[in-house]
Amino acid sequence: MKYSIVFLLFGLIILFQSCGNKQVEANNKLREEVIAVHDEVMPKMGQLKSLEKTALQMVEELSASPDPDQEKIDALKTLAVDLDQAYEGMFVWMRQYEIEDGEKTPEEVKAYLEDQMVKVTKVNEDIKNVLQKADSLIKQ
Template sequence: MKKLFLFAAIAFLCLSSCNEQKEPTQMQNVMAIHDEVMPQMGKLGDLVGELNAKENDSTELGKKYMKAKKDLQAAHKSMMDWMQNFGNRFDPDEILNGKELSEQKQQWLDEEEEKVKELKREITESIANAEALLEGDE
């Protein structure tokens, strides 16, 4: 019975230690937000194309189409700018391999975390607005 208990305790400890997940780092959180919104860039481009077809409308609705298109284009530019600036601030080892950051780079990462959260909001809202506008048109 003692052996069975000892075996069960060891098995439990092995399984629980294997299942322990480390808390994601701040860099991993920033990259996760980027990875979440990056696939939406194709949808953003598709919506710009749909709105292009309606931009000659001079009514009030036409003005809404134009604003929605500009918002989508601004969100796209924000993503491109963010990626370029982020890549200029951090090297691949810091981004992908968890290389320790200097104090300056840690401050930059704090800034980039706020920027990528704002970027996500901008992309999500511009897409939702354009989709709602286009759906209301059907």
């Protein structure tokens, strides 16, 4: 009887540990996915600032013309703001992202990473959308 309890406890410990390892592996994969979403648009950060500068230059040029197109000027001003917000959004996300898990349980890490995936996906989409908007507005 005594040995049965010891083996049962030993078996339960192994079972719980293997489940914990699976969660850690799943969290590592999720962390890689979060970073991949970030990495997809991070190289476009310079492009955001360049397009913002171009949009503001176009505003100046259009404003100086004899018959300024106020609708286009307003659209370009809005675009410049949107480009800046997308740029800043990336850095806001990066500053708050925690690389280390600290004292979090695997379940807490999973919840954190899932939340970060939502946030970084929004940043990714904002950047892609504003670049598409800039492409259509600046090349008109």
